[in-house]
Amino acid sequence: MLVRSVSRDLIPQEINDYIYTKFNTFLSTFTNEITITIDEYDGLNKNKLFYAAEIYLASITSPVTKRFRASLPEKEAKIDVTIGKNEEITDKFCGIELTWRMVNKKTEQQIPQYPNMHSVKTEDKYLVLSFHKKHKTKVVDEYLPYVLERSEALKEEKKTIKLHSLHNNMHGFCHGRNPWGAAVMLDHPSSFETLAMDDELKKMIVDDLNRFLKRKELYKKVGKAWKRGYLLFGPPGTGKSSLIAAMANYLNFDIYDLDLAAVNYNSDLTKILMSTSNRSIIVVEDIDASIDLSDDRNNNKAKPKLDHLGKPKVTLSGLLNFIDGLWSSCGNERIIIFTTNHKERLDPALLRPGRMDVHIHMSYCTPCGFKKLVSNYLGITNDPHPLALVAEKLIALAKVTPAEVGEQLLKSDDPGIVLSCLIKFLKGKIESEIVRKESAESTKREVVVRRLEEEESEKMKNVTNSIEELIVKKDVNMKDCE
Numbered sequence: 387m388l389v390r391s392v393s394r395d396l397i398p399q400e401i402n403d404y405i406y407t408k409f410n411t412f413l414s415t416f417t418n419e420i421t422i423t424i425d426e427y428d429g430l431n432k433n434k435l436f437y438a439a440e441i442y443l444a445s446i447t448s449p450v451t452k453r454f455r456a457s458l459p460e461k462e463a464k465i466d467v468t469i470g471k472n473e474e475i476t477d478k479f480c481g482i483e484l485t486w487r488m489v490n491k492k493t494e495q496q497i498p499q500y501p502n503m504h505s506v507k508t509e510d511k512y513l514v515l516s517f518h519k520k521h522k523t524k525v526v527d528e529y530l531p532y533v534l535e536r537s538e539a540l541k542e543e544k545k546t547i548k549l550h551s552l553h554n555n556m557h558g559f560c561h562g563r564n565p566w567g568a569a570v571m572l573d574h575p576s577s578f579e580t581l582a583m584d585d586e587l588k589k590m591i592v593d594d595l596n597r598f599l600k601r602k603e604l605y606k607k608v609g610k611a612w613k614r615g616y617l618l619f620g621p622p623g624t625g626k627s628s629l630i631a632a633m634a635n636y637l638n639f640d641i642y643d644l645d646l647a648a649v650n651y652n653s654d655l656t657k658i659l660m661s662t663s664n665r666s667i668i669v670v671e672d673i674d675a676s677i678d679l680s681d682d683r684n685n686n687k688a689k690p691k692l693d694h695l696g697k698p699k700v701t702l703s704g705l706l707n708f709i710d711g712l713w714s715s716c717g718n719e720r721i722i723i724f725t726t727n728h729k730e731r732l733d734p735a736l737l738r739p740g741r742m743d744v745h746i747h748m749s750y751c752t753p754c755g756f757k758k759l760v761s762n763y764l765g766i767t768n769d770p771h772p773l774a775l776v777a778e779k780l781i782a783l784a785k786v787t788p789a790e791v792g793e794q795l796l797k798s799d800d801p802g803i804v805l806s807c808l809i810k811f812l813k814g815k816i817e818s819e820i821v822r823k824e825s826a827e828s829t830k831r832e833v834v835v836r837r838l839e840e841e842e843s844e845k846m847k848n849v850t851n852s853i854e855e856l857i858v859k860k861d862v863n864m865k866d867c868e
């Protein structure tokens with residue numbers, strides 16, 4: 387270590403490494419230290435242990451390490467800091483002293499077939515772990531598995547949530563290509579804290595998610611796939627998509643946005659699911675709009691259904707197989723979320739527990755949701771604004787979505803102006819709702835009157851007909867009556 391720090395700035399890197407290796411080899415003949423080398427590649431494959439150790443080492447600090455490397459990987463939000471080239475770091479595990487060293491070795495090779503060409507430069511990376519030889523079993527059996535486990539947890543902590551969408555051109559994917567296109571970072575600010583919903587409903591969802599995460603063993607024991615289905619239903623702008631983003635942020639799960647309109651065949655659904663990762667949320671938005679919901683479970687297995695353009699379409703039976711068929715046993719910790727504006731249009735087969743386990747009604751803005759929006763947008767929490775109290779009363783009567791309220795609350799920086807405008811807006815909403823109801827009522831009345839009149843005239847027609855029949859039967863001479 388001393389040799390390294392003294393020589394570091396005086397001697398070129400390659401010579402420095404050479405001296406260090408020789409010196410260590412020389413010393414090791416007198417010590418009881420042994421080393422384990424962990425190469426970056428295991429043959430042609432990446433060595434998982436190397437990458438796990440690299441992540442783990444970034445999380446520990448030791449007084450001997452002076453140089454670190456920092457990078458910002460593409461599509462990530464957090465900076466990676468790892469131990470620098472040819473640096474050392476010490477660690478302690480159950481009283482065992484361990485030293486890690488990151489070795490970067492540059493090599494230059496001349497390809498014999500092309501003697502006139504420039505030589506090829508490569509850089510080999512490996513980690514060297516040194517410790518007393520008496521701890522070999524403990525290090526291999528306990529310390530290295532611990533490093534793997536910690537790296538998984540650290541990866542999870544620093545993971546950036548990604549949004550995956552299906553590839554634009556789905557035709558090529560039957561030839562083995564990943565159906566999911568390049569993922570983007572999900573930078574959605576929605577959280578359970580910012581969502582305007584009733585507190586009880588919010589708590590129910592959070593508790594349900596927590597229970598789901600904890601129940602790995604229970605799902606295994608009862609022989610159920612470790613997945614959970616949620617159906618979010620309600621009018622546009624009530625926060626269905628915002629709730630999905632809040633769930634992804636809370637769980638730290640990636641989102642796979644499955645656009646069923648882009649999928650041609652039922653069989654593709656299985657391949658699409660196979661290409662998603664564990665600990666993820668699969669979302670099918672507007673389920674009623676994107677799929678043929680007619681019940682085809684007993685027929686048409688071979689023939690794909692066609693849409694109005696003659697394109698094949700995913701069917702209900704394909705979707706049901708997708709949800710609880712064979713594939714469901716191949717993934718873990720999956721959440722499937724369907725959204726719809728029209729729950730009543732969905733087939734009950736789709737809604738039964740096991741497929742859609744939890745049904746969440748995203749309603750028009752309630753007074754409780756309104757308080758949350760006022761606190762989010764205007765920063766008013768403890769001492770409510772008098773106009774906010776008026777607006778809260780109107781909210782209970784108006785059919786207004788949190789999206790509409792949010793829009794109004796952005797209209798000015800002055801809470802007084804904003805709330806006055808909101809009250810005007812809510813009054814307008816209530817008035818137009820009254821007009822709508824009245825006109826629906828009068829239409830209903832008109833319909834009733836029309837129906838009564840029709841029934842009356844129908845009755846009269848029947849009576850006339852039967853009289854005519856009687857006249858014919860009895861051979862009554864009508865001329866006599868004239």
Ligand SMILES: Nc1ncnc2c1ncn2[C@@H]1O[C@H](COP(=O)(O)OP(=O)(O)OP(=O)(O)O)[C@@H](O)[C@H]1O
Pocket residue numbers: 580581582583620621622623624625626627628629727748755788789790792
């Ligand atoms: N419950 C809510 N809490 C906080 N903000 C909300 C809520 N509902 C809607 N919003 C606001 O309105 C915008 C639109 O909401 P969102 O897209 O979540 O609605 P949606 O129910 O998914 O609508 P659609 O049925 O049209 O997909 C959001 O970006 C958010 O700013």
Ligand SMILES: [Mg+2]
Pocket residue numbers: 626627628671725
């Ligand atoms: Mg939405």
